[in-house]
Amino acid sequence: MKKTLSIFLFICAFLFLWQLIENAVDYHRIENDDTSIELFIASPHTIIKTFVVDGGVILSNLGYTLARAGGGLLLGILLAFVVSIVFLFFPTVRNIGFPFSFAMNSFPIVGFAPLIILAFGQGSWFSIVFVSMIISYFPILVGLDSSFRNVSKDILEVMRVFNATQKQMLFKIFLPSAIPGFLTALRLAIPASIIGATIGEWLGVRTGIGQLITVAMYQLRPGLLYASLISVTVAGVICVGILVFVEKKLLVWKQ
Amino acid sequence: MSIAPLIELKNVSRAYKKNGARAVGVSNVSFSVQEGEIIALVGPSGCGKTTILRMIADIISPDTGSVVYENRSINHARITGLIGYVPQSPSLIPFRSVVGNIRLPLEIKGTPDASRVEELVSLCALEGFENYFPSELSGGMKQRTAIACALACHPRVLLMDEPFAALDEMIKEKLNEEVLRIQSALKTTIVYVTHNIEEAVFLANRVVVLSPEPGSVVGIIPIDLPLVRDARLRTDPRFFQETIKVRNMLKSI
Numbered sequence: 001m002k003k004t005l006s007i008f009l010f011i012c013a014f015l016f017l018w019q020l021i022e023n024a025v026d027y028h029r030i031e032n033d034d035t036s037i038e039l040f041i042a043s044p045h046t047i048i049k050t051f052v053v054d055g056g057v058i059l060s061n062l063g064y065t066l067a068r069a070g071g072g073l074l075l076g077i078l079l080a081f082v083v084s085i086v087f088l089f090f091p092t093v094r095n096i097g098f099p100f101s102f103a104m105n106s107f108p109i110v111g112f113a114p115l116i117i118l119a120f121g122q123g124s125w126f127s128i129v130f131v132s133m134i135i136s137y138f139p140i141l142v143g144l145d146s147s148f149r150n151v152s153k154d155i156l157e158v159m160r161v162f163n164a165t166q167k168q169m170l171f172k173i174f175l176p177s178a179i180p181g182f183l184t185a186l187r188l189a190i191p192a193s194i195i196g197a198t199i200g201e202w203l204g205v206r207t208g209i210g211q212l213i214t215v216a217m218y219q220l221r222p223g224l225l226y227a228s229l230i231s232v233t234v235a236g237v238i239c240v241g242i243l244v245f246v247e248k249k250l251l252v253w254k255q
Numbered sequence: 256m257s258i259a260p261l262i263e264l265k266n267v268s269r270a271y272k273k274n275g276a277r278a279v280g281v282s283n284v285s286f287s288v289q290e291g292e293i294i295a296l297v298g299p300s301g302c303g304k305t306t307i308l309r310m311i312a313d314i315i316s317p318d319t320g321s322v323v324y325e326n327r328s329i330n331h332a333r334i335t336g337l338i339g340y341v342p343q344s345p346s347l348i349p350f351r352s353v354v355g356n357i358r359l360p361l362e363i364k365g366t367p368d369a370s371r372v373e374e375l376v377s378l379c380a381l382e383g384f385e386n387y388f389p390s391e392l393s394g395g396m397k398q399r400t401a402i403a404c405a406l407a408c409h410p411r412v413l414l415m416d417e418p419f420a421a422l423d424e425m426i427k428e429k430l431n432e433e434v435l436r437i438q439s440a441l442k443t444t445i446v447y448v449t450h451n452i453e454e455a456v457f458l459a460n461r462v463v464v465l466s467p468e469p470g471s472v473v474g475i476i477p478i479d480l481p482l483v484r485d486a487r488l489r490t491d492p493r494f495f496q497e498t499i500k501v502r503n504m505l506k507s508i
Contacts, residue, residue: 154346157314158404161333161340164363172359176350253350253388 015044042222047230050223057212058224062231064208068125069197072132073189079133080140088148088174089166098145105138109199117204127204132196136189143185147178180254183247190243191236198232260287261444262311262329262412267320268469269306280306282469283320288412293438293445295459297452297501299508303470304448305343305416311446312340312414324412332412336364339405339443341415345397347389353400354385360407371407378437379403395419395426402437412444420449428486431457435484452505456480456497457488464501466508474504 022043026036038046051058083101087094113131120127151173159169201210209232216224264285271280281303288294296304309315310322313333324332332338347356357375361367376382379399389397398418405413415434419427431454438445449455455462456478464473478497480488488494 152344152346154342154344155348157309157312157342158340158346159363160314161312161338162360162363162408163334163336168363172362173348176348179350253352253390 019044038222039220040222042226046223047226050221050227054224054227058209058227058231061207061209061212061228062235065194065197065201065210065232066235068128068200068208069132069190069193071129072134072196073136073193075129075133076136076189076193077140079137080144084141084144084148085170087145088170094145101138101141104134109135109196113196113199113203117200123205125205128197128200128208131200132193135196136193139188139192140182140185143181144178147181148174150181151177180247180251183243183250186243187240190239194232194236258289259325261290261325262288262446263323264307264311265321265323267307267310267317267322269303269310269315269317271306279469281310281317282471284465284470284472285320286463286472286475288444288446290411290444291442292460293447293458295447295449295455295462296465297449297455297462297505298465298470299467299505300450301470302465302467304450304465306470307465308414308416308446308448311412312338314340336408337411339408339410339413341398341401341405341413341418343416343418343420345389345394345401347397347400347404349389352386352388353381353392353396356389356400357403357407360404364408375403375407378406378440380433393426394422395430398422398430399433402434406437406441406443410443412446413438414446416448417450419454420451427454428489432486434458439483452498452501453489456494456501457484462501464504464508473508476500476504 022037022041026038029035029037042050083097087097109131112134116130116134117124117127120130155173156169159173164172197208198210198213201208202214203210205211209228212228213225216222216228264287267281267284268279269281270277272278284303284307286294296307298304306315310317311329313322313329322329324337329338348359351359354372354376357372358367361371376385379402381396381399381403384392384396384400387396389400392400401418402413402415419430422430434445434447435458437443445458447455447458459478460482462476462478464476465471466473476497480491480493480497
């Protein structure tokens with residue numbers, strides 16, 4: 001509780017100082033017949049005002065972004081599960097496939113997104129979901145793959161003596177063993193999926209936070225820009241927070 | 256002995272890779288295990304004790320020679336659930352409780368029977384720990400659970416690979432007595448790997464002494480001690496005599 005309070009106080013102090021400096025700088029600039037700095041850097045006061053005035057617009061666009069990110073994340077999870085299970089049972093496929101996945105992850109997503117948007121068509125929902133999937137898939141694949149490989153050799157040998165089938169190994173040993181690794185990977189993949197959706201929207205559609213950011217930039221509305229960014233960040237933090245809560249409930253055996 | 260052996264190792268050899276080169280781990284090992292006996296494999300580290308046990312468990316196959324169970328391949332014995340295996344480090348599933356771990360082999364076999372789980376809990380003296388997770392158990396309790404798991408499907412042979420090597424002396428002695436108690440209750444045949452001479456003599460009816468690199472049988476010593484044994488045996492002069500026999504043979508390597 002003390003920790004939460006100190007973080008809260010720190011943020012308040014930071015915002016207050018920010019507002020103070022901006023007020024002082026602006027006063028100075030307007031005195032000298034210069035443009036207000038508010039046109040380029042929003043003050044906390046403007047951001048709060050934007051939330052009050054344009055809150056509905058931001059929220060509805062945030063809804064689009066989160067829906068696309070959620071879709072991308074789900075597809076990414078699905079793909080990662082399928083691929084990691086194939087890697088688990090077919091080591092040769094893994095030897096060939098894993099470097100490809102690494103390469104895919106090293107590819108700059110900002111450069112990759114236009115390719116996908118071009119392929120699926122501008123304005124297509126699926127292209128955004130696809131960009132989000134590509135970016136969230138990799139951490140989950142790595143999480144699952146390393147969890148599978150970390151299952152103790154002794155356990156596997158005992159399972160062999162018990163004459164367990166591959167299906168039993170998968171459902172009774174490998175998949176449950178991978179839950180902690182999967183949840184850790186999700187902590188990375190959730191923000192990644194939101195980044196993917198935002199980048200996709202930036203380039204490809206007329207809705208969503210990514211698009212709102214572009215509009216705000218061109219219209220010189222830093223208040224809207226900041227408010228959009230803050231809203232998407234808060235949404236990501238809340239999602240990860242829920243995940244951490246679920247993790248605690250689920251992993252009682254890990255102490 | 257005129258009775259046909261339960262398990263027979265016939266000229267078993269197995270190589271392994273050491274720094275990329277082929278090294279012979281176990282060479283030309285032959286011995287047999289009679290039904291209902293406890294046989295201990297003793298030898299210095301690197302003599303292939305574990306390799307031999309893993310071959311009897313059908314986890315690995317011999318390069319040459321064969322492991323036979325009642326005139327059939329050992330593979331058949333494993334598939335039909337006649338073998339239980341307790342590895343060196345406790346091989347418990349971390350996300351399953353004690354009861355969950357004991358139930359796992361039954362689930363695999365398709366007979367998750369709650370009364371059998373209860374039986375095993377009381378046989379291995381795990382009462383009160385049923386819902387503990389492995390991370391909450393002491394080393395001794397973990398190995399008791401591992402033994403319960405291995406015994407779950409009524410195996411006729413229990414293979415134990417230095418199961419108590421990591422435990423302190425007092426607990427090890429207690430668990431050795433437990434193994435004898437369980438064995439006399441179930442009449443399970445036990446092949447027990449250890450590098451501890453006292454442990455081998457205390458448990459076994461016969462001790463197979465192995466030499467290192469490549470592992471081969473130096474001799475088989477029948478232990479001339481009463482079949483029913485308890486803690487008092489450890490201070491019996493006959494017990495010392497038997498350990499001396501094993502020790503001398505190990506020294507002669």
